[in-house]
Amino acid sequence: xxxxxxxxxxxxxxxxxxxxxxxxxxxxxxxxxxxxxxxxxxxxxxxxxxxxxxxxxxxxxxxxxxxxxxxxxxxxxxxxxxxxxxxxxxxxxxxxxxxxxxxxxxxxxxxxx
Amino acid sequence: xxxxxxxxxxxxxxxxxxxxxxxxxxxxxxxxxxxxxxxxxxxxxxxxxxxxxxxxxxxxxxxxxxxxxxxxxxxxxxxxxxxxxxxxxxxxxxxxxxxxxxxxxxxxxxxx
Numbered sequence: 227x228x229x230x231x232x233x234x235x236x237x238x239x240x241x242x243x244x245x246x247x248x249x250x251x252x253x254x255x256x257x258x259x260x261x262x263x264x265x266x267x268x269x270x271x272x273x274x275x276x277x278x279x280x281x282x283x284x285x286x287x288x289x290x291x292x293x294x295x296x297x298x299x300x301x302x303x304x305x306x307x308x309x310x311x312x313x314x315x316x317x318x319x320x321x322x323x324x325x326x327x328x329x330x331x332x333x334x335x336x337x338x339x
Numbered sequence: 340x341x342x343x344x345x346x347x348x349x350x351x352x353x354x355x356x357x358x359x360x361x362x363x364x365x366x367x368x369x370x371x372x373x374x375x376x377x378x379x380x381x382x383x384x385x386x387x388x389x390x391x392x393x394x395x396x397x398x399x400x401x402x403x404x405x406x407x408x409x410x411x412x413x414x415x416x417x418x419x420x421x422x423x424x425x426x427x428x429x430x431x432x433x434x435x436x437x438x439x440x441x442x443x444x445x446x447x448x449x450x451x
Binding site for chain 2: 232235258260262267268269270271272275315319326327328329330331332
């Protein structure tokens, strides 16, 4: 059962544009929402994460927007660059010692030069 | 620090063969995880170990076994490989005081 739905599956953006990736979750017990970035042939690496007590978190060109009532969160990449071309995964987990993640299916982003 | 390391990087098996994927971390993390990544499926948790001496099933444990050898090492064993186990396998670890999982570079496994 897929508990975190991610869209779109792929995304092409011009250099300097805004990339937006959306995720929706079902389990209201989730309380930690990370985004991971994965380059070809590499393991995923944490990009940015948010907890439900805030509606937005910004780190450089990357912003997470969180809508608790809609059970949705999204990643915005401002001024997208060719070096941002990668696969992005959202995830969700419940507060516990092990923090088991449920991942979305991934979005392959290509930024055109 | 090397972080999370995985061996081998690539492996080809025939159906029915067995093998063990190795994972080690040098960050003194308590929790370790094994995921598989398949196209269009994201990453799915196979097994995890909350701390040394404990292991638990994740979302897709069938066909796999794990061993938490010590605090540093967490291995994944395929007793009788099947083509459905063709995938990229990632190991991850996390410290007790953090929310973040750190991933290794992955093992690409093909079962013929």
